[in-house]
Amino acid sequence: MMKEAKIPDATIERISLYSRPLERILERGVAVVSSEQLARFCRVNPAQVRKDLSYFGEFGVRGIGYNVRDLLREIKKILVSDREWRLGIVGLGNLGKALVQHENFLNRGYEFVAAFDVDPAKIGFRLPGGLVIEPPSKIQPLTRSLAIEVGLIATPPEEAEGVANLLVHAGIKAILNFAPTQLRQRKCCLVENVDFTVTLDNLAYHVNQRVKEGS
């Protein structure tokens, strides 16, 4: 019964998670999947799978399960990955270059259409894939003219806030920030931070916890 209620943030992330095993199952030619099976693949509770999906509609058939192809299509519609998203990246150090070449992005509808860096030595360099590195002065005009919707920031932390400003003024809709600094929150622009050391700290804490319990 498709409610227009507010949907848990965690639900959106899991919906994205579900799509991956579904793709594999579809490739294998299996037509139907149960919440139980899907849950096993994603290491979650089956009721969680059903509830997550039920926020968006009734995609299953009672007594049978979910049609794999249909469910995948619905999920792509929910996540708006049934269309191309145009990305721009600022900062082409090791991480930035790795992101541009990361093939999973393209597979899932995310395409880099511009790359920027401050380093004059890098400007004009053609990346594998054909993108040419542009100077920061081009951030605003290119973001607009190429209709870039999401900006990835992979600069040193000192530059991140300034870069974010440029992107926001050029009308970008969302920023995925890999620089280890907390960007100022802005209306009109969603910001998501990815910080590997936070994740490592988390693991370190829990590893230590286990050692302490075990002794």
Place this chain on the structure above:
Amino acid sequence: MMKEAKIPDATIERISLYSRPLERILERGVAVVSSEQLARFCRVNPAQVRKDLSYFGEFGVRGIGYNVRDLLREIKKILVSDREWRLGIVGLGNLGKALVQHENFLNRGYEFVAAFDVDPAKIGFRLPGGLVIEPPSKIQPLTRSLAIEVGLIATPPEEAEGVANLLVHAGIKAILNFAPTQLRQRKCCLVENVDFTVTLDNLAYHVNQRVKEGS
């Protein structure tokens, strides 16, 4: 009053977050910080900061605030980043290489001590920093002899599970998995997944949501 209760997972992540502005504040020579100030830096609620810290002890002084240097030391003790953690990485494509060279790891006590790849063309190659890429056959002996505690997996998804097996059998304590596949859960080994496309899907969904509301 330092409870030995179970601590929210989100708390651990925020504790890690707090350390960054604290380092900057310390460098600036400011001696004391209030929960309100720290909360502003990290975009969280001040009560949240106080509650998070109170799980681990009473680090503040009523009427005054927290001593920056002491608080930072306590946080490092909590996160066990007051010592070196030895990392091994498997898969030295673009992302793997970027991770090895990522300077934030070393700053925070995470040191890569071994690198592995299946590609014969890469084996023997010396990475910036001095690490030499080893073949998969060395994963088990080196993990043991170098006492590697955390393994990072940056292979294609097909290889991830096999690599995880090798690492687990060699006694690794935790895995940080960048391959877009959900690793089987194991006792004795913590697993954390990092998946950029899930984060992008999340942004795409919310951007679309805003557009829909605005219209």
Place this chain on the structure above:
DNA sequence: GCCTGTGAATCCATTCACAGCT
């Protein structure tokens, strides 16, 4: 019989509001 969809119950996390210390 089987598996979905979902209200109700449970569990967990965040925020409030104030007592307690300096």
Place this chain on the structure above:
DNA sequence: AGCTGTGAATGGATTCACAGGC
């Protein structure tokens, strides 16, 4: 007076358990 530390209150998210439909 000011700011921490924390029980109580609120707000969310997950899981249970079963009704509903194949």
